[in-house]
Amino acid sequence: DIQMTQSPSSLSASVGDRVTISCRSSQSIDTYLVWYQQKPGNAPKRLIYAASILQPGVPSRFSGSGSGTDFSLTISSLQREDFATYYCQQTYSSLLTFGGGTKVEIK
Amino acid sequence: EVQLVESGGGLVQPGGSLRLSCEASGINVRSNHMSWVRQAPRKGLEWVSLIHDGGSTYYAESVKGRFAISRDTSKNTLYLEMNSLRAEDTAVYYCARTVQYSFDLWGQGILVTVSS
Numbered sequence: 036d037i038q039m040t041q042s043p044s045s046l047s048a049s050v051g052d053r054v055t056i057s058c059r060s061s062q063s064i065d066t067y068l069v070w071y072q073q074k075p076g077n078a079p080k081r082l083i084y085a086a087s088i089l090q091p092g093v094p095s096r097f098s099g100s101g102s103g104t105d106f107s108l109t110i111s112s113l114q115r116e117d118f119a120t121y122y123c124q125q126t127y128s129s130l131l132t133f134g135g136g137t138k139v140e141i142k
Numbered sequence: 143e144v145q146l147v148e149s150g151g152g153l154v155q156p157g158g159s160l161r162l163s164c165e166a167s168g169i170n171v172r173s174n175h176m177s178w179v180r181q182a183p184r185k186g187l188e189w190v191s192l193i194h195d196g197g198s199t200y201y202a203e204s205v206k207g208r209f210a211i212s213r214d215t216s217k218n219t220l221y222l223e224m225n226s227l228r229a230e231d232t233a234v235y236y237c238a239r240t241v242q243y244s245f246d247l248w249g250q251g252i253l254v255t256v257s258s
Contacts, residue, residue: 036203069244071187078236078248079187090246122187126243129200131177131189 037061037125041134047142052113056137058106058123067127070099070108073136074119083108084126113139144168144247146220146237151252158227158256164220164237164249172215175240178222180233181251188233191222192240205231227256 038061048054058068066086071079081090083099086106096111110117118141123134146169150162162178178190191211192200199211210223220237232255238245 067243071245073187078251079245080248081244081246084242084244124187124189124244129192129243130202131192131243133187133189136186 036130037064037128037132039123039125039132039134041121041123041137043137044135045138045140047140048113049142050113050115054110054113054117054139056108056121056123056139058101058108058134060104060106060125060127063103064125064127066102067125068099068101068106069124069126070097071122071124072117072119073122079122082121110139115141146239146247146249148235148237148249148252151235151254153255153257154227155258156228156256159223159225160227160254162222162224162235162237162252162254164222166218166220169239169247170215171213171218171220175243176211176213176220177238177240177245178211178220179236179238179245179248180231180254181236182230182233185233190235192243193220224254227254229256232256 040059042057068086070083073079087099120136120138177192193211208226212221234251236251237249239247
C-alpha cells in the first residue's frame with residue numbers, strides 16, 4: 036500500500052495567518068492527490084483534487100501544490116470557519132489511503 | 143436532492159455480524175463507483191472498500207475476507223456486510239460516491255460499536 040504522511044499533526048494559528056500543511060507519499064503518485072476538510076461531527080468535504088484543482092464553491096484562499104511524493108495545502112489567510120482537521124488522500128492506487136490528518140486550532 | 147443515507151449501525155458483540163445500508167437519492171449506485179470509509183473514535187479516516195460501476199470490488203487489508211461490499215440497483219442501495227467483527231472495527235462508517243478514486247459526496251455516517 037502507498038503510505039501517506041502528513042505534517043504537522045496539529046498546529047495553532049490566528050485568524051489571518053498563512054498556513055501550510057504538508058503531505059508526503061511513500062512512492063510517486065504524480066498529481067493523484069486530494070485534500071479534505073472535516074469539522075467535528077461532520078463528514079469530510081473535498082477541497083482540492085488532482086493536487087491543485089479547487090472543488091467548485093471552495094474559497095480561493097485554499098490552494099494545493101506538488102507532484103511526485105511531496106504536496107502541500109495552503110490557506111492564504113485563515114478564517115474562523117477554517118479551523119478543522121485536514122486530510123490528504125492518494126488516488127493513484129485502487130487501494131486508497133489517507134494521511135493521518137492535521138488539526139488546525141485557534142491560537 | 144442528491145444525498146446518501148446510511149443505516150444499520152449499532153452495538154454488536156465481538157465475532158458478530160452486521161449489515162450496513164446506504165440509500166442513494168439523486169445518483170445511481172449502478173453507474174457510479176461507491177465506497178465505504180470509516181473513522182474510529184478520535185482517529186483519522188480509513189478507506190474500507192470500493193465497488194466499481196462495473197462491479198469489481200476492492201478491500202483494505204484490515205477487512206479483507208471479513209467484509210463484503212455489494213449493491214442492489216433496484217433499491218439504489220449500497221451495502222457493507224461485516225462479519226467476524228473486532229473491537230478495532232468500532233467506527234463511524236461513511237458511504238461515499240467515488241469519482242476518480244476520490245470521495246465527492248458523503249453520507250452523514252453511521253456508528254458501529256463492537257463490544258461485549
